[in-house]
Amino acid sequence: MDSTLTLTINGQRHTVTTDPQRPLLHVLREDLGLTGTKYGCxxxxxGACTVLLEGRREHACLLPVRDAAGKSVTTIEGLSTGDPLHPVQRAFLEEGAMQCGYCTPGMILATVALLNHQPRPSDDEVLTWMNAQICRCCGYPRILKAVRRAVAEARR
Ligand code: FES
Ligand code: FES
Incomplete structure (x- = not known):
């Protein structure tokens, strides 16, 4: 049975009436038009569907939308209003860390979540954390350069 839920996405409140078990990913993409969050597996x-839930990494494909109600969700659309870019977005741009770009929103949000979780991660922590994010173009060398750049900039 459908429920009416209030979601806070990128600082804006939305009311949706839907099956509360439906994955947040589908609500974001199909009901709210936020297609920056990708469907992969x-x-x-x-990790293509990575969003931030209260600043922490979350797979929107597995999260029932009712579990996001009343919490703060950030998608790639909400990371920056464009100019200036978020520092992690800038690091990815400066390193040219994308090929088709399908994994990029998830990679960027995973990096933001890493820095929220551990502001000064070691390189091993970076590798372990990013191991959960898959790039089907195998663009890992540039992605990791971008993540390391973002980590170095966060240390300044
Ligand atoms: S689509 Fe969610 S982890 Fe792959
Ligand atoms: S750049 Fe194509 S999936 Fe990563």
Missing amino acids: GEGQC
Whole structure:
């Protein structure tokens, strides 16, 4: 049975009437038009659907929308209003860390979540953290350069 839920996405309140078990990913993309969050595996394995829930990394493909109600959700659309870019977005741009770009929103939000969780991560922590994010173009060298750049800039 459908429920009416209030979601706070990128600082804006939205009311949706839907099956509360429906994945947040589908609500974002299909109901709210926020297509920056991508569908990859649908099984919590690739990270294409990464969003921030209260600043923490979350797979929107697995999260029932009712679990996001009353919490703060950030998608790639909400990270910056464009100019200036968020520092992690800038690091990805400056390193040219994308090919098709499908994984990029998830990679960027995973990096933001890493820095929220551990502002000064070691390189091992970076590698372990980013291991959960898959790039089907295998653009890992540039992605990791971008993440390391973002980490170095956050240390300044
Ligand atoms: S689509 Fe959610 S982890 Fe792959
Ligand atoms: S750049 Fe294509 S999936 Fe990563």
